[in-house]
Amino acid sequence: MRKTGLLGLAAAALTAGLLLGAATGQAKEWRGWNIHVPDYPVSLGMDAFAEMIAERSDGRLTAKTYHSGVLGDQPDAIEQVRLGGIDFAVFNLGPMGQVVPATNVVSLPFIFKNLDHMHRVMDGPIGEELSAAMAEKGLVALAWYDSGARSFYNTKRPIETPDDVKGMKIRVMSNDLFVGMIEAMGGNATPMAFGEVYQSLKTGVVDGAENNWPSYESTNHFEVAGYYSNSEHLIIPECVCINKALWDSLSADDQALVRQAARESADLQRKLWAERAEASRDKVVAAGVKFNEIQDKAAFQAAMEPVHAAFLEKNPELKELVEKIKATD
Template structure:
């Protein structure tokens, strides 16, 4: 009789859980490769607070910063097999899993910062975000990652000719590699975590990234020239594995998406402040900040636009983006 009652109780609990009447807290594990001082990490912390409050404690975020769980590519692979729930990656890495994101690597694609926001927040931005789902990766939103520019160890970069013969670190991105080649440099893919040592040891002569990343990585201790050519705008992408997404209830999806969107606005504000601080601090540390003639760099990479003419998807996206007002 007692065994029978225990069995009935167990079945009842199982039924109630499946109906959503009894539920434990759902913990979403999210990893990224940046420092805890970075605006991305701070935005995730706020996202976690908002998610817990919004869900009444039914959902929470567990954050693993500073490549604790691996590189950006490794984190994406963990998402694909369901060992990690969410991550933040650059579109330069994500393009290997979502081909439409290659469009962001096209140099000088956006007129200015506001134009990039208008595109990212539009249906065009959503179309590109959705492109990774067939590879079990669902894009949720874009974080601001500013514009990328070159920094070098031994000589300043005023024109593209100054890049000739330089080994420059790039992400594992075909478009980034093609861009550096077009400018006359020698592209060298190296993981972000290994870059400081690679710069010190002369494995590469320089790299390219946005001001906060240049500052917070302390690469300015090795590279004393920063040339603000602002060749590409590569946003960061918040990605969730479809393994995790498909397990969420509609209510949980709504809570998570709302918290994500709130964190986007917060991160963009922090980013603008971080850019200003970064440029001020690296100059204090002895870095020469150069503002070159961007038209010289733009002319050098114009052939990249021609190379996409046979790619109907990317050429169509380029046209849509350029027409966005």
């Protein structure tokens, strides 16, 4: 009984400490979560963000990013940022849909025409609308990072048409939309943590996955899955997010400082992303990856129509938001 009581007191003290840190905004060094390796464009953008807020606040605000997923996988990290156990992070909006349903609209296959279209959408009123929905769940989106266009790669064959996905076990991020996307082409969707994908490809637990060039290259997935097919079916932005309680504790001046630093870090990240995507593609092609450009993406877009229809039937309140995205020039 005494041991249990002490453990309860310790847990209460930890919670109180986390809340105090969030309430003061300056009582501790902010901890940042990141899934990627240290030299990745996202990682470099986050490090620049931390450096900018420290410099511009004369050291009142300090932050450190923990890279390579050392603070946990993304679903856990989202909850930790919401609760204040982690202060800030860059999250892909794919898995975010499980927490903030409105963000699922950017995970609809082929919702964006290209990267530039995504930037225009997310940097405007639609991005603000999504930010408001995230704030209701304890996350404040400060800026939007690139995560490129996601395409299919696998261990078996080139993918030229949706029929080529039939029977394949494809790893996807944890979101029902992505499960539906693979099933619509006759594949078997397998949600799993990003860190498990390499070994799963190597051992045949899955036949393939889908991701962008830098992720395919930096994780060495190209060593075990040598077919890359340029479907570009998903263009999903990432958010620089901060715990809402921590954000609310900041003065208006500090909020402006932090938001400006986040936006400047996004400008840097997007530039580095474009450079890295080209370099990653060159590297894996030189290593012998069998790359094919999908000539007719219309067949894939048609295969996704039932996915869009099912999504809007389940979420009719998001139909207007989807239409706004499609109508953005």
